[in-house]
Amino acid sequence: MNAYNISNRFGRIRQALLLQKIDCFLLSSGANVSYACGFHAPDSYLIASQKGLTIITDFRYAADFRKMAKPPVSVAEINGTVFKTIRGILKKKSLKTVGFESRHLAFAECQALHELSKGKITWIPLKETIEPLREIKEDEELVNIRKAVQITLRAYDFIEKKLKAGMRELRVAAELERFIRLAGATSASFDIIVASGPNSSYPHAQITGRPMKNGEPVIIDMGVTVNGYKSDLTRTFFLGRINPVVRKIDTIVLQAQQMAIKAIKPGVLIRDIDGIARNYIKDKGFGKNFGHSLGHGVGLEVHEAPSINGKNGLRLKKGMVFTVEPGIYIAGSYGVRREEMVLVTSNGVEVLSGISRH
Template structure:
């Protein structure tokens, strides 16, 4: 069904046959989750290329209308052989998912074939709108993440390190049926929380400080994303005031979510509120992003990027304020765009928490 939808879109764009090299796109379209595979989508059928390690597995998962081609030499030889055998004179490729080196080698292998890069990835557009099964898997990933946060509230205490917490997150997810973390957990204490993509260190959690945790899991191939900021032992009044601003900014953005809303305008709902409170320069990143097979996928929710929210997109809403040398606050939820507006899939408390 997904391949048929893609084929219809490619024909509409006049961008067929189409070579897909991105393994996440291949997994989405065929179910194949190995480490080596290439997919050529043509007007009548599709050809999947992989080596002997995956032959039996690939044949068991790829759609019936997708032909398997065994890669016996290197990938470029296999792609070239497949294309020449079918008399293809022009092929479109994923511009955003191939390296310059890959493109150069492909040109050598296909010296008599016109290669046309496609900048606007049509698979990304399909992946942005989830079906009911995908939504169910993301909901379960979010539920596991919520349970992890509840567990951490019992685990965290003064004296444990950021690294201890990061390892505990990974262990909890794997113990609860997840293949891995969605990304390396961000566990940022004290002044480290002012760095949005801080890397945990062997640094002890100190009483009176702040702790920012950004985490997610991969459950049956689908991701979750959650950020909460908590206080250790006692509240820092200045940071508590910032927490309230971030909380209100997120609430306003959440209440604005609905199908048809421009993503740039959604970003501005939170950004304008934070700016009005005097912290506009301390909110540098975008408001959110799509979530699915990848932790970051379409749509991007940030200023100066315009796209429309659609029903069954899954996105994050994650405003933050970061004060260099002092600390930062971010609150993030994974959110489903519904017909009526939105459904927050991560349920962990956003009350100001002191442990």
């Protein structure tokens, strides 16, 4: 990340601190630490204050991080224990009110920090720290997301030519893992799902050694990581002749997805996007067979804000990236899911992955 972008990001973090009326954030989640400093920073903490951004890490990463860190980011190597190092930095910078990530910091860690601070620091649990900033993607982030999407699409084109009856789910996943790494991804963004026949009726089916058969659907749900940024796409393939009932369900799922995507633009209530797809599927008689949310944000994490569900009363904003993934599942028999990634633009939506024919 260039110096201008990290300075701009730091400015927004400073504004977030002012809104919270605290001296600093203590970040411990990998995605938030990496976002704040502008590079992948595993196994680290970060103190974000009006004075700068300090990564706390150990010997394994310190030298590497120093090469990548640009002002206002600095690197502090752990001296003694991580908690004593954190206390020392807070004391040196006269930081008295600290907002920490209550969803990520373990109870034992909280207890250790309280004991070391001896009542001289006020610890404030926060459900969110800088996550709202991450909802709106910067141009540099979009470059990496687009690369991840393109590798995933190429992987689907590759595997489509190999799918055949008798091929085992585990073999499909192995072929995909090899392809994406050779194509430039550092890893899959999550464990690849390959669910054939009755396994496709379970939204997050565990992968098995089951051989695929003609006449049944095969759901593949996968994504890749590029420079820390994720993709997440699902395709449903069909081996041989498609069962007419399954074809009908596939058509319903596709129509629900297209209707929801068409409605996406800045200012629209998120719950309304979910409702468009959900109500269409319900009207077709399959409401009880679509039990998960319509989508989720994608970025440094494969599941992040915004959550595209029927309870989210927030409005869409330009720069949000999320999935649209309706599905219908007939337990024990078969399932169909389609998942695309979209970007909210100034006057509508861009489908980053294109509308799949699968």
